[in-house]
Amino acid sequence: MHYLKVERGLSANTVASYRNDLQTFALYLAEQNLSYQSVTKDDVLAYLQKEMDTGKTNATIIHRITSLRKFYQYLVQDQIVTQNPMLLIDTPKKQQHLPEVLTTKEVETLLNTPNTGQALGMRDRAILEVMYATGLRVSEIVNLKLNDLHLSLGIIQTIGKGQKERIIPIGDVAIHWLEQYLQLSRPKLLKNKRSPYLFLNFHGNQLTRQGIWKNLKKQVQQAGITKEVSPHTLRHSFATHILENGADLRIVQELLGHADISTTQIYTHLSKRRLAEIYNQAHPRA
CATH class of the missing domain: 1.10.150 (DNA polymerase; domain 1)
Structure with missing residues (x-):
């Protein structure tokens, strides 16, 4: 290891x-x-x-x-073995699986679910807004530190897979909720402690991936969304929605931190599927 x-x-x-x-x-x-x-x-x-x-x-x-x-x-x-039994083992072809994606209306409903009158609700709203605005992986979200934020410039920096750093733009709405969280909610969660991490749990410690999963499950239920939703669903929705609105595939690859553009191309299939759905709904002879 x-x-x-x-x-x-x-x-x-x-x-x-x-x-x-x-x-x-x-x-x-x-x-x-x-x-x-x-x-x-x-x-x-x-x-x-x-x-x-x-x-x-x-x-x-x-x-x-x-x-x-x-x-x-x-x-x-390391010369621990002389024969490699894996040399003649073929890798099966990966099954093409289109991930679940939320509609923009479902995203809006989900984002409005947390009770922002409470410290944890304010934190959860900020998390959801950042995830949808940036397409960050859940592991990247929990590892965000205060010095990764450059909100006056409208960007966030993160370390992704393979320890690769990338800079991601973040929209005004997500910035607003981040600033609200930083001013009103994070100090309450911190409870006189010190932490370099952006998102904290009730005890003022770094929020975990499991914590985000657990909270999201409750929020999806409260929002009345029946789809199978995980933190990655917001990443898929982010990529699909910006492609549907005209973003270039290479830009989406850069934003998601994909090493190979073939990984990003799955979102073109999602966009085409959405296009077909709109056509079937709109065309009188569809």
């Missing part, structure tokens, strides 16, 4: 997901009385088949293969 963090520069969340994959593989090897040094291609295929038989998704299987590939590359590189 030190190799992944230091030499590969991967984020803590990515390292944790690799650790989980390798622990699952290690349990399988123990069940089969195998060691990772003696593993063959057939052993890996048997392991992957077992994972599929237990209902693991296509995306999970792809992630398992990626983790094992990196693991054995490391073992060969």
